[in-house]
Amino acid sequence: MKIRSARPSLVVLLVSIFLGLTSCVYFNTYYNAKKYYKDAVKENIDNESGQPKTQNYNKSINSAARVIEYYPDSKYVDDALLIMGKSYYAIRSYPKAKRKCEELIANYPNSELLYEARLFLGKTYIGMRRPDQGIAILNDLWLEGGVPMEIRLEGQRALADYYYENENYRQAFLEYHKILDKMKDNSLRADVRFQVGECHFKLKEYDLAEVEYARVMDEKPSRKRQFDARHKRALSLQKLGKLDAALKIVERLLKKDIYYTWYEFANLSKAGILADLGQYTEAIELYDRILELYPKSFTSAEATYRVGIIQWKQFNDYDKAKEYLDKVQSEKRQSEFFEPAAEIANNIQYLQNLNFSLDSLQLDVDTLSSHLVWLSEYQDTVLLDSVAFDSTITLSPDTLEQVSQMPTPSPELPEHLIERYGNPNLPSQGMPPQTQTGAPDQTGVTGEREIRLAPLPPDSIQVYKRLDEDYLALTEYRFRLAEHFWQRFENVDTAKVIFLDLVEDDTSPDVQARSLMSLYYIYKQTSPDSTGPDSLLYSIHDKFPDTGYDNWVRPKIGLQPLPEPVDTLVEAYLAAEELWLSEYRYVDAVAAFQDVIANWPDSDYAPKSQYVIAWLQERKLENVDAAMASYDSLISWYPQSQYVSIARKKIAPPPPDEPDSLEVLEDSTALEAAVVVLGDAPPGTGPPVMLNEEDDLLNYIHANHLYPLVASEAGIPGEAYLTFVIDVEGRPKDFRIMRENPEGFDFGLQAIEALIGMRFKPGYRDGEWIEAPMNQVVEFSP
Structure with a gap:
């Protein structure tokens, strides 16, 4: 009897053990999924890389998936689905997050996790850039009765964050304030209050931002949030002009070892405050120190940019400014300061090019003027210059004999001319030098660059012709220089001086008129209530009647505009361009560009039109033969055009075949491109x-x-x-x-x-x- 009664007991015991072990296994699998998720959340709290750390999230997903696959009837399946949805959301795999949240909602309508699944579904829709659906879900959770408070608060926080990230700071501010007083967790409340300060800061309400950043410390912020709040409070005070107070806060941060991880940001702000205090040398030293301590970082990129701005605006050292601004790219190309640094560096380069051109022209003018002196003093007037000789004299034996008997110039030149330009009678010295090193001009931005002048004309007529061209070019380049100072560097005073000087220069009426127009705009900007600009309008009207400048002025002084002339060339070219770029009618565009060439063959638009025709035939119409013929015509008709080098490359024969003895690899460059x-x-x-x-x-x-x-x-x-x-x-x-x-x-x-x-x-x-x-x-x- 004892033996028989023992067998059922043993079976029951074994079954109980099996079920217990099975229960332990799937609970442990679920427990691991939950643990990995918590670890992932923890390690991403202070992650500022912009990308989530995904290893533990992926482990959590895998463990939760095993619960669903191997234990589909367990009570932890809805928990596992939610963990997967939340993990997918965290690693920004939004379609999968959406699918898991929807599975939980559809299959477990009575689950206690239903509200949290709806919360993450709403957040996922926002992540998928479907904000209308996401906002509707989050608003329903806020208004619906019976939703746990922590779910409601997290939903509104997500909504506020969405508005903030999309730069709707007013709405974000309202959403943050809606939940601030309802939050019991001091750490979370510190984060939300900090975000309220951020909204004020973005809206340039720096006084209100400073108050909110200070109130963060009344909560229980994390160490990182403590640093952020104090740091942003200092920046708010800096914006308010309270520089000493701002400097004190930053220096206090730099004295606390617990903030060592974020010293680079505090140092960067300290340097900016020093610069605002006018302590530029100290600021540059600190910026340079940042470059040493934190190379190839966003911080070093900003420090490099800031030094460049100081060198430009405070020290007027354009070369040094460009040196630093060019380094921003090598420090961190992804920095927000890369594009503005590149733009300013390009503007400085253009300014340097303008000054170099002015130096070159002025040197050419000086050289030509001295050459005229040499021609008048040392080349006998009986010796006809080349232009006069070729155009007026028919040579006869008597004439040739007379020429051969004429006296030659004396080899003795004044010492100052020999010293500056050399002696043209000595082959070793030749004529006035064709190269010279230019020194920095008044703007202080042109470094030493070799100036190459064109060969000197052989006669006075050509000298005067080139001088006239140089004077016209000088006025044009000076106008561009003034315009560049005004529009790119906001240096209105320097621009005004140059424009006023050009108004008095009669070399180029066109430059005179444009200078008056520029002065009009400058005075309108700097003195909008003054009547002074109006006098400039009447000057333009009086000096340039019946011109385009007069037509621009007339409505401003109460006169009827002139009848507009029609530039049929420009109209024809623009119409052809419209067919190409806007209407995509490439065949018609080719015909229209051909009409431009036929009607205006000597215009600047003709070679350009021929190049566009060839390009369209090659790229859009895929008619290679026609394109090659058009490129060939471009070379023949317009050999001086800038497009010729491209056309020659297009029609160049392919390289010769390699010898059979060599292994020839297939060229896949075009395919890869x-x-x-x-x-x-x-x-x-x-x-x-x-x-x-x-x-x-x-x-x-x-x-x-x-x-x-x-x-x-x-x-x-x-x-x-x-x-x-x-x-x-x-x-x-x-x-x-x-x-x-x-x-x-x-x-x-x-x-x-x-x-x-x-x-x-x-x-x-x-x-x-x-x-x-x-x-x-x-x-x-x-």
């Missing part, structure tokens, strides 16, 4: 991107001779801003030139050629590649 091997599109949404680096683009421009010839030879940098479409296979199309700077060199057309040779990854949405627009600035630097 045009085709990108695409796998599955990632989840979420993303724009198209160029896979090449900016340096690759610039190298491609130079390697393929795409730098406009005139600009390249003059050392003129440029840029073109383009908008175009990247198709689903990563190919660019439908280009539009939005802006060229400077205009007139065809940087836009060459930029299109360069971008066609680049590699792109298309945009994507919800796991699929899509056709999407893209913008790109293409820079040209010598």
Whole structure:
């Protein structure tokens, strides 16, 4: 009896043990999923990299998935679904997060986790850039009865964060305030109060921001939040002009070892405050120290930019300013200061080029003037110059004999001329020097660069002709210099002095008129209530009647405008361009450009039109034979055009075949440039991107001779801003030139050629590649 009664007991015991072990296994699997998720959240609290740390989130997803797969009837399945949804949300895999939240809501309508699943579904919709659906869910959670308070608060916090990230700071401020007094967790309340301060700071309400940052310390902020609040309070005081108080807070932060991790930000702010206090030398020393301690960082990039600005604005040292601004890219190209630094550096380079051109012209004027002295003093007037000789004398034996008997110039020249220009009678010295090193001019921005002058004319007539050209060029370049100081550097005083001087210079009436117009705008900006600018309008009207300048002035002084002349050449070219760029009627565009050439064959628009015809035939109409013929015509008809170098490259014969004895590898360059091997599109949404680096683009421009010839030879940098479409296979199309700077060199057309040779990854949405627009600035630097 004892033996028989023992068997059922043993079976029951074994079954109990098995069920207990099974229960322990799936609980442990769920426990691991929950633990990995908590660890992931903890390690991402102070993560400022911009990308989540994903290892523990992925472990959490895998453990939760095992619970669902192996124990589908357990009570932890809804928990596992929520953990997966929250983890996918955290690593920004929004479509998967959405799917898991919806599975929980659909399959477990009575789950205690239902509200939290709806919360993360709303946050996921916002992450997927479907804010209307997300905001509706979060607002329902706030208004609906029975929703736990922590869910309601987290939903409103997510809503407030969404408004803040989308720069709707007023709405974000209201949402943060809605939950601030309802939060019991002091640490979370400290975070929200800090965000309230951030809203005020973004709205430039620095007095209110300073108060909110100070109140953060009344809560229980984390160490990082303590530093952030005190640091931003100092920046608010700096904006309010309370520099001593701001400096005290920053220096106090730098004395506390617990904030050592964030010293770089405090040092950066301290340097900025020192600069605002006028202690520029101390500020630069601290910025340079930051460069040593934190190289290749966003902090060092900003420090480099700030030093460049100080060197420019405070010390007027353009060379030093450009040196620092050029370094921003090497410090951290992704920095927000990269583009403004590059723009200012380009403006300084342009200023240096202008000054160099002015130096070159002035040197040419001085050299030509001295050459005139030499011609008048040491070349006998009986010796006819080359122009007069060729045009007026028919040589006869008697005439030749007379010429041979004429006295030659004395080899003895005044010492000051020999010292400066050399002795033309000595081959070793030759005529006045053709090169000279230019010294810095009054602006202090032109470093030593070799100036190369054109050969001196052989006679006075050509000397006077070149002097007239130089004087016209000098006035034009001086106008550009003044315009650059005014518009790019906001140096109105220097610009006014130059414009006023040009108004008195009669060399170029066009420059006179433009200078008066510029002075009018300057006075309107600086003295809007003054009647002084009106007198400039009447000066333009009186000095330049019945011109385009007069027509501009007339409505401002109560006169009827002049009848507008029609420039049929420009109209015809623009109409052809419209057919090409806006209507995409390439055949009609070719015909229209051909009409431009036929009607105005000697205009500047003719070679440009011929180049566009060839480009359209090659790129859009895919008629290679016609394109080659058009390139050949361009070379024949317009041999001096800047487009000829490109055309010659297009029609050049292919390189000779390699000998059979050598192994010839297939050239896949063109294929690689045009085709990108695409796998599955990632989840979420993303724009198209160029896979090449900016340096690759610039190298491609130079390697393929795409730098406009005139600009390249003059050392003129440029840029073109383009908008175009990247198709689903990563190919660019439908280009539009939005802006060229400077205009007139065809940087836009060459930029299109360069971008066609680049590699792109298309945009994507919800796991699929899509056709999407893209913008790109293409820079040209010598």
